[in-house]
Amino acid sequence: MEATYQLDFAQELKKCVRCGKCRTSCPVFHELRGESASPRGRLALVKALQTGELEPSEELADRLYTCLLCKTCAVDCPSGVISDEIFVAAREYLAEALGQPLMQRALLRGFLTRPGLHASASSLMRLYQKSGAAAMLDKTHLIEHLPEKARAAARLLPDVAGRPGRKRLREVTPAQGEKKYRVSYFLGCATNLLYPEVAEDTVEVLSRNGCEVVTVDDVKCCGMPHLAYGDMETARELARENLRALSDAGSDYVVSDCASCSATLGETYQHLFDAGTPEHARTKELADTVYDVSRFLVEVTGIQPGEHQVEATVTYHDPCHLSRAQKVTEQPRAVLRAVPGVEFREMAEADRCCGSAGSFSVMHHDISTKILDRKIDNVEATQSELVATSCPTCTMQLSFGLRERGSEATVVHPVQLLARSYRGE
């Protein structure tokens, strides 16, 4: 059993002593309780696959996909088992052995690789919401008769804005004041489609902090969804295209407001190519320049404090791909503290996964919702008006959870509050 995702199964799996510590922190295991839902159980299944004791099967794939890839087990593991990377590599092997479902393949290869289709999708989603179809489905309870996953997706979907982010941003936004850096803004798919106002605010904040911002037009999806579904071939192709586009932009830094995008560009790309190849060297070079926007503001430009009061109580949820994948936890809080008027309230278990995990919230809606419940309990305990987070799928999930509870709290990106403070809103 081999994986093209640079990983030697036998060498990595041998580190697991099966102590069981990962049962403690896995959000999925906490809900399901059977051993095959624990990271240790999944590792045992991958080992059985590797040794030939088990054959690839849909059931085995189901156990390996019932994982958030939240990295909690990997970060906590005393033996240093990189469980999430092992699961990703095993998914690649299973995708090849079992084939990918047609719809999944169409989404990963046909849609996510083509940014040009995103604007049309946005219009369609907006039509669905604004024509009254969405409200009608909900009001008449017809939504209950949709297939489970479609129903979940319909419930999770936020109000889709009129124009995607890419159409709202200039190709080059000049720095306000002295230009310190030229920065490529990597606009992720979810931010572009669902939260274009975050994109606008990110660019404004970067500009206000002395950056000339290039919105690189021909970047593609970062490839995270493809990696999660074991489609390494497409992920690798997307990585090549993004490496080229970002290199052509000739900036000092690459900045993203999406935790998953910055984690993928800055870390995961290195696993996609053989060490010693020119492509691998380019991923290393890219990694040195990729920053999450909060980290960039704190570590590179320094934060120009907000000018106007933004009176709000705010708590913060750590996205897995920022806190565990990039060890970025203090910087988003520092951004929030730089906003005058903000009263920051730390929530319990702020770095516990919210259950979103990309499409996990749709594909495993029941489990995801249970995980989300605990997160929303922790949010509500702070009695904050706003929940800040740095990931669009976390934003979607948290917003869904708050809506379901009838809460008036809303979800924002930390840079949005800084932008509001600059603008005096």
Added chain:
Amino acid sequence: MAAGTATVTAAALVTDMVKLLGPERVFHKDVDLKTYTYDSSFVSQINNFTPEVVVMPTSTEEVSRIMRYADQHGVAVTPRGAGSGQTGGSVAVRGGIVMDLSAWDDIVEVDEVNMQVVVRPGVVHAELNNHISSYGLYFPPDPGSSEWATIGGMVANNASGLRAVKYGNTGQYVLGLEVVMPDGQVIRTGGLKSKALKSVSGLNLTGLFLASEGTLGVITEVRLKVWPKPPSRAIVVAYFDRLEDAAQSVLEVFKAGILPSGIEILDDGAIRSVNLFKPQLKLPEVEAAIFFEVNGSKAATEDEGRQIEEIAKRRAGSVEMATDAKRMKELWTGRQAIGAASARAKPNAARIFAGEDVCFPMAKVPEALRRIKEIGREHDTMVVIYGHIGDGNMHTAPIIDPLKPEEVEAAQRVAEDIHRLALEIGGATTGEHGVGFVRAAFMEEEHGAALTVMRRIKDCLDPKGIMNPGKIWAEE
């Protein structure tokens, strides 16, 4: 399914279990059964102990019904908690039913005034202590696996841990048990309605089930004595250039009339492993470190901490006293993690659990430490030593490449020799992890005629031999 006595097919067994529990709490697919073939023991990783079915009961009545069925059909039943044991105790070496009790985790009662709690077997040790801390109470035994080990498993193995030197093992806190016997009968030990903290009424049946490792019945409820939580603690860490000096310092602390709540040793490999896992700890990389924990009133912990500091300085190169909560947590959790983290002592290697919790007489600890190192060198195997030096209970971790058969073989010889060493110098083959599957071969030598009495008790309570067969007793 139970030493060849089962009268039901695997398919029928699954069907019947589903009838008893419903489909959600019965696992029978290959992918699920595979995840119940192991615990932490290396022996379970190189064998294939697959059960026919896994059940997850969450009531005494369900357990009783399953046991009645198993008794009627001669099906083996292996109770299991978190599967964090290191001896193969919770794997089904004779097939049959694995009974996963880890989801049954209700804290039934916290009786603050009578200083006791009643819990179901799946309650995790750390979660119990988190829960009762708001009452100012705590359950003192402190296994390294505190965050995931279950109370049921701790009772079934009479486990202990980092604070056994002062507080002893789990058994000292068990006031009574609810047990489902192999034929399904439900009994309560320690008195049907008792809330007493002491009882010598009748034979000590509670004691009989301690460390019985699921071979006599299924523990379904535990009544535990809990203690007032000490308001203060301190940790003194002493770093020694010679392993023997570390051991001598422990004896000198006792001679000064001090009984620390924990005394833990880390050898050079263990120190290196902890530093690699938790770099922020920055432990000096010497031949041995001793962690002394003291607890009690603030004045007492400060006084005893200072005394230990002075005593340790006579032999130690450097000594650190921590009273800051953050630093103490870092040190203690760093120590707790060594079990699995010890693999980091050697690149491209793994730690295996084999021969890992021998207990030596205190007077022989310095000699034992030296001889364990010699055994490792003799078999060309790195052995990381850490553990509860305050009561002579040492963990010895062979660090090998498990993909290399010659290294596996050498590690097994190391484990064998370490067990023999324990018996030779008046120690015990297991201080807290239990016998399970891996130490059954030493029982005759360790216990002599007493083993025959143990067998008679087993035969009397479990005449069909369905409870966790293949454990404790090497089968004839």
